[in-house]
Amino acid sequence: MSLRVIVGISGASGAAIGLRVLELLAETGRVETHLVISPAAERTLATEVDSAAPARARQLATRYHEVSDIGAAIASGSFRTAGMIVAPCSIRSLSAIAYGQLDNLLARAADVHLKERRRLVLPVRESPLHLGHLRAMTQVTEYGAIVAPPVPPFYLMPDTIAELIDQIARRAIGLLDLGTAALPINEWQGGGA
Template sequence: MSVERVVVGISGASGAALGARIVERLAALPAIETHLVVSDAARRTLDLECPPGTLARLTGLAHRHHPVGDVGASIASGSFPVRGMIVAPCSMQTLSAIATGRTDTLLTRAADVQLKERRRLVLLARETPLHLGHLRNMVAVTEMGAIVTPPVPAFYHCPRSVEEIVDHIAARAIDLLALPHAPLAKSWEG
């Protein structure tokens, strides 16, 4: 069984639990090597929105935690093969940087690499309401090949808690990478 590498970026938008749950779900999958990069703003959001010690726990679950300022890290190069990348949550600042090719942090550089190498880049864009600039940036990254998937809950499986909603959104994001496993998210059955 070959190992699949996945990059997870957590940016500073509200919804840090989404990125945390994605790292947890990936850690539970066989033959997945997770590379984590967390923006400075995300560190603050993780502290505000998640239980104490969450970042330390996530760095322990990831195969490798890359400092956001290390633009020379392995995940900054197209020669480092990965299956794809998920940015969850994806702030509008991060979305804008990706849309305009601004690669001044490892998170945005790694996302840029996914686009140039024609790999999957899943962006859980987190903002509401949206103005025209947000929408244009979403169109721009979509035209470049990214998958914009706002973390909108599915209610057809009748979630009973916020944790179930977060888990389903995380599973759907992972499923968009088309990893070699059964889909994680519960599907609509009609």
């Protein structure tokens, strides 16, 4: 394994995206993944995917960290990574990251990525947005995070929800710029007139 990526799954709807991120990274055989799941994400995974999904996510990860373990290796800047994805990113997690409310490992690990100037990808899952949400997004963007709402790639003409989830996960991973051809994204080839 040559790369480390931290994957956080927060309690927003769309937990299948985080699960797919883990699957795709595991398939490369080159990425060491460190997983943090919030308590709300455990419930969302079980509700939206199936009751076995939280356990499956932990099995896919190279290492699982309890969200309460703020002394874990991933809470330190000396633990080198290629980046972090919080998928999906709830407004609660976004706000904690934006305003330094570092009371759990997910927020602390994200904060470490900001302070160390490493890639932090936040597929924020909320709609509609009020001004407080937008300000939190602006704040993390000013700190260096990449806010990447999980927007479906309709131009690819997906046939299933699984295809949508797959492309959203691939896009999030692509934003880490890992330089791997093992995770291609279907690119827009342009339309002709």
